[in-house]
Amino acid sequence: MEAAKRDPGAFEQLYRKYVAQIYSLALYEARDTHAAEDITEWVFLKALAALPRFREQGEGEDSTFRVWLYAIARNVIANERRRERRHPQDPLELALELPARDDPATTAENRVEAQRALRAVMELPPERRQALVLRFVNELSAREIGEIMGKSEGAVRVLIHRSLLSVRRRLEP
Amino acid sequence: MTDRVETAAQLDTAIDTLLRGSPAPVAPDDGELVATARLLRGALPRMHPRFGFEELLAVRLAAAGRAAQAGPAAAVTSLPEPTPLRPPADLEVTPAHGFDAASRRRLLAGGAIASGVSLALPIAGAALVVWRRSRSSGGLL
Numbered sequence: 001m002e003a004a005k006r007d008p009g010a011f012e013q014l015y016r017k018y019v020a021q022i023y024s025l026a027l028y029e030a031r032d033t034h035a036a037e038d039i040t041e042w043v044f045l046k047a048l049a050a051l052p053r054f055r056e057q058g059e060g061e062d063s064t065f066r067v068w069l070y071a072i073a074r075n076v077i078a079n080e081r082r083r084e085r086r087h088p089q090d091p092l093e094l095a096l097e098l099p100a101r102d103d104p105a106t107t108a109e110n111r112v113e114a115q116r117a118l119r120a121v122m123e124l125p126p127e128r129r130q131a132l133v134l135r136f137v138n139e140l141s142a143r144e145i146g147e148i149m150g151k152s153e154g155a156v157r158v159l160i161h162r163s164l165l166s167v168r169r170r171l172e173p
Numbered sequence: 174m175t176d177r178v179e180t181a182a183q184l185d186t187a188i189d190t191l192l193r194g195s196p197a198p199v200a201p202d203d204g205e206l207v208a209t210a211r212l213l214r215g216a217l218p219r220m221h222p223r224f225g226f227e228e229l230l231a232v233r234l235a236a237a238g239r240a241a242q243a244g245p246a247a248a249v250t251s252l253p254e255p256t257p258l259r260p261p262a263d264l265e266v267t268p269a270h271g272f273d274a275a276s277r278r279r280l281l282a283g284g285a286i287a288s289g290v291s292l293a294l295p296i297a298g299a300a301l302v303v304w305r306r307s308r309s310s311g312g313l314l
Contacts (some may be wrong), residue, residue, distance in 0.1 A: 015234055023222040037226050044230065048237055104313045114216035121217065136210075139192050142185050155302075157181035161206070164184070168209045 016076045018066065019044070019139050022073050028133045029077045031122070039080060043073045057085055070134070079124075120170035128163035135160055184210070 022043050027036035047069055057064045121132055127149075134140045134148065142156040149156065180203065187207045191214050221227075
């Protein structure tokens with residue numbers, strides 16, 4: 001981290017480490033690969049520009065950089081949402097496609113169930129959807145999600161609990 | 174209230190176990206929610222951007238870093254907003270499904286959630302302009 005501050009060239013290591021995580025969050029939010037790429041680009045350029053002001057408050061696994069980066073991502077996504085509201089485009093046609101898994105143990109039935117679950121998540125209100133994506137896709141802890149979303153760890157746990165309840169209800173026949 | 178908090182904490186522990194890849198998480202009272210969590214674990218893959226995009230952005234960031242080091246004199250601050258660049262055609266590749274060893278997660282390249290709407294993102298700043306200028310004058314840096 002400190003190396004990246006002194007030498008912006010060292011920022012590439014951080015970029016490589018986190019690009020898939022940020023892209024994933026952007027893709028689940030934007031539901032469009034080009035929009036996700038644009039958001040990802042914006043997030044890393046903002047992070048690079050703001051890096052001199054970042055203050056590390058942890059070490060190793062406890063590094064606060066990841067939380068800081070996700071907070072930037074969340075802001076960029078929120079800005080994009082606001083921009084879309086100001087300049088509405090064609091209604092989003094939710095086209096969810098999970099690629100067929102290579103895993104032979106993944107049966108067609110499993111894939112259908114996974115598709116339904118994915119669709120149920122995407123239909124959740126933004127805050128609930130984002131909490132589940134951060135937890136299950138990005139594998140952040142409730143504490144980290146709380147720092148990103150400005151909530152307590154306990155509040156995030158309750159939010160995830162409620163979100164899972166919502167998903168389960170949507171999956172009921 | 175306390176019950177809800179405790180139930181949520183139990184569920185969180187079960188999710189932790191699931192995310193570590195354990196096949197038999199400690200089940201809280203509500204086993205159905207754990208089953209839903211297990212389903213989401215498989216239904217929400219981590220996506221990986223296209224190789225071409227990732228490499229192009231790495232180049233942009235390197236250029237932005239160099240511009241930042243060179244100081245404000247090297248930066249151009251007022252140019253019209255260009256439309257977002259897409260990776261050149263010769264960088265368009267579709268890698269096979271990968272695996273993120275660090276997080277034990279399957280990665281899906283290129284993304285799989287699609288819609289017909291593309292966002293237009295404003296220019297990132299002077300450094301990006303520097304990169305675009307260098308690109309137009311002599312290829313990829």
